[in-house]
Amino acid sequence: MSAxxxxxCLHRWPDPACRIADLGPAVLYLHDDxxxxxxxxxxxxxxxxxxxxxxxEERSALIEVVSRVAQVLAATYGARxxxxxxxxxxxxxxxxxxxxxxxxxxxxxxxxxxxxxxPLRLASGELAARxxxxxxxxxx
Amino acid sequence: MSAxxxxxCLHRWPDPACRIADLGPAVLYLHDDxxxxxxxxxxxxxxxxxxxxxxxEERSALIEVVSRVAQVLAATYGARxxxxxxxxxxxxxxxxxxxxxxxxxxxxxxxxxxxxxxPLRLASGELAARxxxxxxxxxx
Numbered sequence: 001m002s003a004x005x006x007x008x009c010l011h012r013w014p015d016p017a018c019r020i021a022d023l024g025p026a027v028l029y030l031h032d033d034x035x036x037x038x039x040x041x042x043x044x045x046x047x048x049x050x051x052x053x054x055x056x057e058e059r060s061a062l063i064e065v066v067s068r069v070a071q072v073l074a075a076t077y078g079a080r081x082x083x084x085x086x087x088x089x090x091x092x093x094x095x096x097x098x099x100x101x102x103x104x105x106x107x108x109x110x111x112x113x114x115x116x117x118x119p120l121r122l123a124s125g126e127l128a129a130r131x132x133x134x135x136x137x138x139x140x
Numbered sequence: 141m142s143a144x145x146x147x148x149c150l151h152r153w154p155d156p157a158c159r160i161a162d163l164g165p166a167v168l169y170l171h172d173d174x175x176x177x178x179x180x181x182x183x184x185x186x187x188x189x190x191x192x193x194x195x196x197e198e199r200s201a202l203i204e205v206v207s208r209v210a211q212v213l214a215a216t217y218g219a220r221x222x223x224x225x226x227x228x229x230x231x232x233x234x235x236x237x238x239x240x241x242x243x244x245x246x247x248x249x250x251x252x253x254x255x256x257x258x259p260l261r262l263a264s265g266e267l268a269a270r271x272x273x274x275x276x277x278x279x280x
Binding site: 049050051052054056059060063064066067068070071074081082083084085086087088089090092101108109110111112113114 | 189190191192194196199200203204206207208210211214221222223224225226227228229230232241248249250251253254
């Protein structure tokens with residue numbers, strides 16, 4: 001896959017309604033399934049598939065943003081533990097899933113992907129409010 | 141949890157039989173379940189729980205090792221895509237799961253954690269041979 005047929009590069013994914021903030025080398029979105037509150041997706045602005053395709057400085061800058069977002073999400077949601085994952089099996093464009101795991105979530109010891117659940121799509125107002133709260137925490 | 145009661149710091153996990161190589165800030169092991177061939181675990185030498193507890197230079201050095209191991213695993217196993225995850229829900233000590241995902245695996249589009257399977261524990265000779273092959277590729 002190249003930039004010309006990549007859903008991220010073509011701005012078909014993530015949904016613009018989920019956008020939180022522009023963070024330099026990447027853009028932060030809420031995941032469209034908010035069953036795990038605060039689950040966010042950080043998408044690299046340029047097309048790359050693997051971490052090792054980036055230059056060292058680019059990789060370092062990206063991991064700084066990953067780290068900063070994780071810290072803010074952890075504080076905002078009172079996370080027991082943060083989870084960080086770069087998979088890209090379906091959309092092979094570098095993006096990080098950043099998931100605050102709460103003590104009260106249904107299986108805090110397990111990866112989110114082993115927890116069967118119905119996806120929780122927020123109403124537009126609630127989605128915007130959640131994105132705004134994270135945006136504000138990032139700029140505080 | 142602190143270093144004094146952390147399974148990684150106490151060297152109770154991962155199993156020393158799975159050890160691949162010392163890679164500077166971290167030690168690389170094979171995951172004890174080899175259902176997904178080449179699944180490896182990169183464990184930070186010092187105790188930390190979250191990426192954002194590390195100093196910037198430490199984080200950058202760690203992500204360089206993550207990137208290098210991923211590239212070697214991808215080449216060794218002919219991965220369709222690499223998966224990278226830092227979870228720590230059960231063992232809150234910074235460690236990365238690095239998983240070569242093969243076109244022939246049972247669900248190449250899905251995270252490994254959503255693929256139900258019986259764990260595959262290799263016989264000791266096979267485990268040692270697999271670790272040795274990755275070790276050799278890392279030094280090539």
